[in-house]
Amino acid sequence: MEEEEEAEMNNQQEESQRKNAILIDGVVLNGPAADSKSGEKFVEEVSKIIMEEVVKKASDATEKVCEWQSPEKLRTLLDLELKDTGENHPKLLQLCQDVIQFSVKTYHPRFFNQLYAGIDYYSLAARFITEALNPSVYTYEISPVFLLVEEAVLKKMIEYIGWEGGDGIFNPGGSVSNMYAMNLARYKYFPDIKEKGLSGIPQLVLFTSEECHYSVKKAASFLGIGTQNVYFVKSDDRGKMIPEELEKQVQLARNEGSAPFFVSATAGTTVLGAFDPLNEIADICEKHNLWLHVDASWGGSALLSRRHRKLLRGIHRATSVAWNPHKMLMAGIQCCALLVKDSSDLLKRCYSANASYLFQQDKFYDISYDTGDKSIQCSRRADAFKFWMTWKALGTTGLEERVNRALALVRYLVDEIKKREGFQLLLEPEYANVCFWYIPPGLRKMEKGHEFWEKLSSVAPIIKERMMKKGSMMLGYQPHRGKVNFFRQVIINPQVIREDMDFLLDEIDSLGKDL
């Protein structure tokens, strides 16, 4: 009966639409174009697939980490081509299944390949909300909640850095954070740069360690400074910048007539996980009036652990800090903050363009909440929200436990590596990067000369290929500063258990013992 009534109403509506139909530019304008019911159903069905195929399998180590296919093969397995006509829902749902099937499961307990891993259920839920609401964070008018959330998160991060105040902005990546800082520093020393550019300014040079992230070079190039004006300071055996060498380089640059302005120290280097000695570097920066930026994209999260925050001793003396909660704290790609100690609106003065269509001056609320003009972007994602949700859910102590647990697992793995024949640590890790060689039985008796290292260098790539094709786990390898290919194992995910560490070593041995 009800259904009949509804059908009747629909008929009447359609009838009335036909009567009022207007044809404009060849388009019939009656009723909405999109069938919202069918769209809603599609979203619901895909959500179910995601729950079953991703969320509920995320903690299951017996699943494959990846189902490897070569690019050529994968191209034939997926129907990638975009056509004139659309596909029906069953076909689209199958495509969604395929996309999931052939994607790498970065949330898998045995995914150790990058500086991010795991699934954080709270952050994920927040990300679903953000995607559904589709905000852009530039004005309070459009993003009231997300602007206040960003403010709250930045405030708390600043507190953990140890500054009394400051400012900051979430942006798309640690690389971009480093660019922000570099540009901010040169603007502070040479405010004319914003309008006049680099011409007429002495040759700017900046300093970072040999172990820094490659984005420092990219930033120098992008900002017009040039990569050859990045002075790479020697690091010690553990990967830490040597302060005396920094001082020497600064003197050298001064003697050459250049203008040193910026030091990018690293707290948690990409390969070795090393922490530069921030206090000593800060002394030099103060002495020479240099901007001290700390790229703590990877290591910053240790600040939340009372046990491990000593790794970043001296960070409160930094002028700016890059910190990516999407790495150790699992906020989801991307969640990256640039934080600055300055409280005099330096960010806004440096970056503002005062677009009148967006940042109207005659709004009816306090426009100091319109923080979009601090950004090099126009549209900007609400990245702070996902981290906020996790922090709300776990509290600082919950985040601290994650860091402590990951680093305790590192200790366990390191002890196992030391016990086992054929495994050799590169160095005692300070953080969550465990770097080691696997020496297959055939090489164990060899003298450690040229031939040995040459043969060893081919071991990690072969084992990597085998593990990818098997799908049992994923970890990275690389050559690094004269050292031949070694594995870099990164521990983040709280779903990782001791047994996964044992498995990892067993599996490497099993995949490589014939080499």
Added chain:
Amino acid sequence: MEEEEEAEMNNQQEESQRKNAILIDGVVLNGPAADSKSGEKFVEEVSKIIMEEVVKKASDATEKVCEWQSPEKLRTLLDLELKDTGENHPKLLQLCQDVIQFSVKTYHPRFFNQLYAGIDYYSLAARFITEALNPSVYTYEISPVFLLVEEAVLKKMIEYIGWEGGDGIFNPGGSVSNMYAMNLARYKYFPDIKEKGLSGIPQLVLFTSEECHYSVKKAASFLGIGTQNVYFVKSDDRGKMIPEELEKQVQLARNEGSAPFFVSATAGTTVLGAFDPLNEIADICEKHNLWLHVDASWGGSALLSRRHRKLLRGIHRATSVAWNPHKMLMAGIQCCALLVKDSSDLLKRCYSANASYLFQQDKFYDISYDTGDKSIQCSRRADAFKFWMTWKALGTTGLEERVNRALALVRYLVDEIKKREGFQLLLEPEYANVCFWYIPPGLRKMEKGHEFWEKLSSVAPIIKERMMKKGSMMLGYQPHRGKVNFFRQVIINPQVIREDMDFLLDEIDSLGKDL
């Protein structure tokens, strides 16, 4: 019975874990730290809230577009503070509800405030998948599917631009696309710039119209060129760059001894929706050997409409194009491509840093698929995927219909504005921006002198405040190039119907007739 067995098994597991418990650095390492079942349930519950409160309400015009609260008040309504201890699930679910409640509904059929709007169910489903899989698109090893998808989408976009080949990269925003292009251009003319920076290079100058997006200025500043080296070319009454004026400015710069290198034309300006005459501009660029970048962030989507692609006539002659499918094509913030005509790997040569930990040269697959080194970012989101999904679902014809429908609604609205007393168009729109004044009854008889314009300038802000507080709709206003505050209405969402256009005008009249 089954439950009992399960409980018994769990007991045994716990017992065995206790036996094997290892205490390292104060952390007990038995079993995973996170309770995955409870996390999965949380994700499920939030997904339900999203379906009910967002997705199923998205097409309902009777809902409020926003529930306005002042920053001060909203702060007290939301529990923003991050604390030492976490919150329980009921509290977190309430927070999720609150976040949705107080956020602006950018998908609402009466949200006309920005250059994006609406909900695309296919893109949304794809975004949920991306968030769940949490990929980072730099190497094929980590993102096999998403790299191939990006390749397929770029290829198709290049086809619609009309190039025979080319390259491109998705990145976080049109502003960033414009930066990419500007840096690429200077690298092409002065390849030494990557290493040596701007010193020793003649003063670079670039050209864009007065109506360009503010990001061109931001880019010039960020890249070290300086905003005063951006030459703003006069536009005509419709907001289009005047080619003769461009030619004059280029000559002027040459006479001043500067080095013109780059023209940023705009296809779809931010405020007026104007399209620069690309063919005439291309002639000048060819003559003077300048890089022609077209910022089609907003207007690019018209390329998919056979009826409207003439707006971009000549775009195939561009050297690079910025095009944001997250605007007219509703792919979700953000989905932005920079496309370049070059097929000689210019992007890679300009941006590569060859990080050995990520882009190993001894991988077991064709490393030309590792496109991450084309980017200024390291981690990068899989933004192409959401657009790919929509394109798959609707086909090119479906996307074309969306564009055609939006622009047909514009025609309808324009006709209504012309018919109604008290409404005055600024200009005939070419695209989806409808710019108009509302003149309240009290001003209609006034002479159009200084006092009239001064009074009129306060009308839009007051109406805007009233509509926000009522929550009935959202559209923007701004002063622009000597014109006092006028409304800018943007039509995108296929859920918008003619009746919403009528409502919009009625509502403005109703909110402003006492002014």
